Amino acid sequence: MVDVGDKPVTARRAKASGRLTCTRETLELVRAGKAPKGSVIATAELAGVLAAKRTAELIPLCHPLALSKIEVTVTPDDELPGFAVDAMVRTEGRTGVEMEALTAVSAACLTLFDMLKAVDKTMSIDALRVTAKEGGRSGAWRGE
Template sequence: MNTLTHINTNGDAHMVDVGDKDITERTARAEAIIEMAPETLTLILSGQHHKGDVFATARIAGIMAAKKTSDLIPLCHPLMLTKVEVDIEAQPEQNQVRIITLCKLKGKTGVEMEALTAASVTALTIYDMCKAVQKDMIIKEVRLLEKQGGKSGHFVAGETAL
């Protein structure tokens, strides 16, 4: 197992120095699922929700969250993202919404936390906008789907490391 890079030799938390790393193209994709009652999903999809376009608002929140990740997660580096994408897919047959995010940059450190933060905040925004209608929605399966770039190479969820 790799050592934790955010812990120094004294056992104290510190921000990793990425100054000597090469600039490479880096991408990360993440997802989150939010389960809800069929009536709640129908209300969102019909455009009749009293708070407006739930998915449009959640998408903007997810993009903003990716850009603010270093303000939210201790020891994360502030990054100059070149792309943030938030796709929201209604899955009525499972009474859920699937959120998939993509973050991209050319830099010295990865964008996994930005993609995960975007997915999480998108789901939280959907919850926030719909909680007056349904309080028992479930946010689940927030996870990294894929990352590329940097020394650790290419990761795809569910694939075994070689």
């Protein structure tokens, strides 16, 4: 693990996004609240929050961090069709929270997939990326 002990504590924030594509019929099934496993969006958002909190247990050499805020949003998207997944994570610390944001999005997408795999074999997860970060030596960065 990289030694961050000499780095100053600063406000850190990261945003990440990803998406799950599916059939229009699957999207409508979720909108109608008729998915076999129940409340798909709420469950995926909660899974993302829980995963962000456990990132250091999942990713080797990742520092355990006390997170001050985790926000995961799953939004139905007719254009895909599918779901856009976004996460924002904050902390006051010596290292960034990009991995926590990426882990939140990944877990939310995987949860969507798990909850819908019985009704849609065509789903895919893609476009996972960090979209913004703030804090630390490198300052603020925003993706295109």
